[in-house]
Amino acid sequence: MAKFTQMLEEKVMPVAGKIAGQKHLQALRDGLILTMPLIIVGSIFLILGFIPIDSYPQFMADTFGADWLTKLLYPVNATFDIMALIAGFGIAYRLAEHYKVDPLNAGAVSVAAFILSTPYFTLFTPEGADAAIQVGGVLPMAFLGSKGLFVAIIIALFSTEIYRWVIQKNIVIKMPDGVPPSVSKSFVALFPAFLVILVVWVIRLLIEKTSFETLHNVVGKLLQEPLGALGGTLVGGLIAVLLIQLLWSTGLHGASIVGGVMGPIWLAATDANRLALQAGKEMPEVITQQFIDIFIYMGGSGATFAFAIMMLLFARSQHAKQLGRLSIGPGIFNINEPITFGAPVVMNPLLLMPFILAPLALVVTTYIGMTTGFAPKTSGIAIPWTTPPIIGGYLATGGNWRGAAMQLINLAVSFAIYYPFFKMWDKQNYETEKSAAN
């Protein structure tokens, strides 16, 4: 076991540090966060639209008119459906900050480049017609939302790389004598944006020659769909959670590091369920951002809520009693640094066992619960990861008590896994304290 922690410190730590500090992944993580406040606000309207009471839709229709739901969902469309646009801007902004070039300009250029890679028409089948007709002069909303998320990410990184490369090359245009220097400067300032647009334009023209037709189809078929399919499986969920736990085992913020890679996949899965909810269809995704945040990480990474309760109620040692009082408050809001660093769990073989095992077990129980239909799938309602357990499960499933019940089961499972280790750890502390007192 000592070897194991040594391996973590020597092998995992430096690699994790490199990945976490990698500027593109960092920009991706920090830029994607820009979509969260909007999506959470949109979720409030989404919850109100789909309260699972049989008489509710009728009551709303009687009170506000037959098209109440369409009107109520306007804000949902204005928040969820532009997540790619917002994420692209945010990612370009954060990456430009790293390169110390003007982030606002880089963000604006990236938005233009993203629109440039998106078709300006949509297909529409009129009632009674056999074939779809092409409608011009529109931007398909689907591509501005989760379906275009990966394109937006790629374009944001790509356009900002070109943008900063041109600036750092320090290209100068020689003007004849007599031209004021600020005039030549104003031309030079246009050049980075021009080159980005030029390159993306050429890419669009080239892709239009192929059977893919748009960049969205290329990225969707070759990247977003395969990655989404992998991330959506039980094994994919287990691997992601295992990585998060291994990183936290060395005291590094696993969720933040792994989230850089898994964030877009889980966010797209969340939105796939939201779209299904709005369309009245079966929800396709089990593993979403809320699956991880709300159902697995109750009390924080490591599913430590049960451990905090144990310390509060059953501790004999002063250390565990004190830590229980300290950690229960933040634990209710899924913050557990007092436990990971205070117990400590980090580099502590005894507590690392349940810390790694419990979340993995919860992935399995929740996955089974949601695929067998015992518990509803998360319905695309994005609630903050700080939402307390029980309330979180209820809200994330669109106000379904079975969501809360699933969390209670998970709490019981994590309690059972932590308890024997807690007893051993508490006893060790108690004896150390007793011998110190003598």
Add this chain to the structure above:
Amino acid sequence: MNILLCCAAGMSTSLLVTKMEAAAKLEGIEAKIWAVSANEVKNHLDDADVLLVGPQVRYLLPQLKKTGEEKGIPVDAINPVHYGMCNGAEVLKFAKNLIGS
């Protein structure tokens, strides 16, 4: 004395802020102590005399140390045990030593 703390979302460090404020009051030290998320640090660094980094984001330390050096502000990671137990007095002492050095 202006002490800036940072972690991933600025949430768990905000726990420590309240404890440090209490410790500062007890010692009669006039101090402004606040916590932000890692990507907001740049916007707050000019107001700070010292930057303390949560141990869970210590992978950002090299990067933040460089930024701190440019501005002449000492930067270091908080001791994990003090961090976990929210030991305000110890972390305050650590901050004072960093500013003093």
